[in-house]
Amino acid sequence: GQQLNQSPQSMFIQEGEDVSMNCTSSSIFNTWLWYKQDPGEGPVLLIALYKAGELTSNGRLTAQFGITRKDSFLNISASIPSDVGIYFCAGQGGSEKLVFGKGTKLTVNP
């Protein structure tokens, strides 16, 4: 089945630093989604990408849909303590199902 490789698995950064994480797959996806999940809560959609090469921003967040349609990255600029959480990428192929990465756990030290 389709699988996503998300990296890094965890990150420990200082407040104010920029962050980058990515997802890669051997399969082509039509949509890439990035979610953030706080402890004890459900995932919250951050950014949705629909076209190869698309670059989309949401405040300090920027995500790109790779040209090959097999990868995506998420950047967070000037991190703040509330950025702490687990970030999931999710790809959607021809069906309604989402394929999730295993998540990147972000810790921000004030």
Next chain:
Amino acid sequence: DAMVIQNPRYQVTQFGKPVTLSCSQTLNHNVMYWYQQKSSQAPKLLFHYYDKDFNNEADTPDNFQSRRPNTSFCFLDIRSPGLGDAAMYLCATSRQVGRGNEQFFGPGTRLTVL
């Protein structure tokens, strides 16, 4: 605000005692999903409803059932919970299926099995 609501947020049950988790949505979306998420793992799809059509994942145990009495509500029934069923259960919705239809998640119900 339109949203996905899950009740209760925390549920404790006993081994083997049936339990029902509920989800409601004010988004008027056609598709509702149930996911199981264990600690430090990604959400795992159990099943989904596209309108009234039920779609079960091949590896979802028979112990898990679902009902969707109307557009707004969807229930997850665990007939005989085992210790391994302790997890966060997430409900999600999307307007339609396929490209361009993002899934929106509720806050989840944390299930504890004693």
